[in-house]
Amino acid sequence: MGIDPKTIDWDSLGFNLIETRSMYKATCKKDDSWSPGELIPFGNIELSPAAGVLNYGQGVFEGMKAYRTLKNRIVLFRPEMNAKRISMSTKRLCIPEMDEELFLKAAIEIVKDNVDYIPPYGKGSLYLRPVVWGTGPVLGVKPADEYTFIIFASPVGPYFKGNIKPLHLKVTHNFHRAAPKGIGNAKAIGNYSASLYPSSLAKKTGFDEVIYLNAGNEQLIEEVGSANMFIVKDNVLKTPRLAGSILPGVTRDSVLTLAKEKLDIEVQETDVLLDEVCSADEVFCTGTAVVVTPVGKITSEDGEHSINDGKIGIITHELRSLLLGIQREECEDTLNWLHPID
Ligand SMILES: Cc1ncc(COP(=O)(O)O)c(C=O)c1O
The missing domain is CATH 3.30.470.10 (Aminotransferase class 4, branched-chain amino acid transferase, N-terminal domain)
Structure with a gap:
């Protein structure tokens, strides 16, 4: 009741x-x-x-x-x-x-x-x-x-109370989230049961979440747990292209639009190499729950990589503030994204 x-x-x-x-x-x-x-x-x-x-x-x-x-x-x-x-x-x-x-x-x-x-x-x-x-x-x-x-x-509640703490992610080389031509681009319940074990192993060893690699080409990254992933390098914003195994996130689409329209920065939906992620200027993930959450450290087979000295990057911060500002009506909804309920 x-x-x-x-x-x-x-x-x-x-x-x-x-x-x-x-x-x-x-x-x-x-x-x-x-x-x-x-x-x-x-x-x-x-x-x-x-x-x-x-x-x-x-x-x-x-x-x-x-x-x-x-x-x-x-x-x-x-x-x-x-x-x-x-x-x-x-x-x-x-x-x-x-x-x-x-x-x-x-x-x-x-x-x-x-x-x-x-x-x-x-x-x-x-x-x-x-x-x-x-x-x-x-x-x-x-x-x-x-x-x-x-x-x-x-x-x-809000995903983070107080200050946002950049995440420490573990690249999983032992599990894939979704197969090419499988059901990764659908929000199918089975995708989430498959993610429980890799995620719990990572959490047990002190990481916040896992980065999944592409099942057909393990040089490429796909998603972070149940969030989409972005990198910034030399003022270009990149995210893995939607090729069937990645969920088309509402926040992902919103961040791409805000970066283009409000920050006037170049955006690319493309293949993103794990090497590029580890040497990026900024890394963050997006989703309804996490909004825009910075990544401060990545641990892969070749060791630990610090991103932006473990701090939230400028573009990550701006995108997060723009998105939250629109959702909370603290700034104008010029893109007409809000659906008011009377
Ligand atoms: C696998 C996966 N990727 C990405 C996302 C982010 O999608 P959205 O921004 O629509 O919440 C989610 C969350 O729904 C998800 O489950």
């Missing part, structure tokens, strides 16, 4: 589930189109042990945030990009393709019904977690006969 929002201590929010009032639920049969669902109290759902998602990982998800801004409005940030991505992810997993308009309406409904769970300005955001699962029972490996779309929400 959700906890009473009046009992939430907004200053101690982390990234843990806090149950809210309601969730959105719709269902769809295989080969049908999605039609609108409804808000129901947040709670457990019942599934057959033979559900497609439980046995064959037929599931995709999204992650997005609703913010309370300086102007005391509630906004979503570029939600149409999440709608487009979930539609692509569902298609790739043989799930009825998500209707982008229905997805957007559902996201707005869930925010409106849980508005009192949105942290005050500057204290965090309401994280939305849309999921689509094959919930019909299957025995053989095949698409399920029925699908469930749910959006639940949870208030979350």
Whole structure:
């Protein structure tokens, strides 16, 4: 049913589930189109042990945030990009393709019904977690006969409290995140189960996260844990091109646009060599959770590399401030990225 929002201590929010009032639920049969669902109290759902998602990982998800801004409005940030991505992810997993308009309406409904769970300005955001699962029972490996779309929400705190600490990353030479022509560019649940072991090994040995290399060419970098990766060298901003195994991040796209339009610097979506990363002027990663987070040290097979003396770089800092400024309505949204909810 959700906890009473009046009992939430907004200053101690982390990234843990806090149950809210309601969730959105719709269902769809295989080969049908999605039609609108409804808000129901947040709670457990019942599934057959033979559900497609439980046995064959037929599931995709999204992650997005609703913010309370300086102007005391509630906004979503570029939600149409999440709608487009979930539609692509569902298609790739043989799930009825998500209707982008229905997805957007559902996201707005869930925010409106849980508005009192949105942290005050500057204290965090309401994280939305849309999921689509094959919930019909299957025995053989095949698409399920029925699908469930749910959006639940949870208030979350800022990723970093106080000063941002640049990350220490470990290049993993033992595991790949995604195969070329696999499902790395879809937000498929299986990609995340595959990342748990490499990530936990790195964390046990004192690193913040891992850098994944391209499975077809191990000289090239791909992503950092579940975030996109950027480098700055001689005032040029570079990020790995989207060639099938990299998730097309909303923040990645936003940072590329801000660098071009607001900072007037050259941007390249291209192959990025691990050697270039280790000798870059600045390195950072991007995502809905991490926003723009600097990388201060990288450990690879050939030892430890310090980036910008372990400090946040100027361009990293500017991009982070520009993005947060728009999301919090501290500066003007000239690119029309905010979707206000009234
Ligand atoms: C594998 C992966 N890469 C990149 C990202 C960043 O994407 P976005 O900026 O849309 O949050 C995410 C997070 O969703 C992710 O899971």
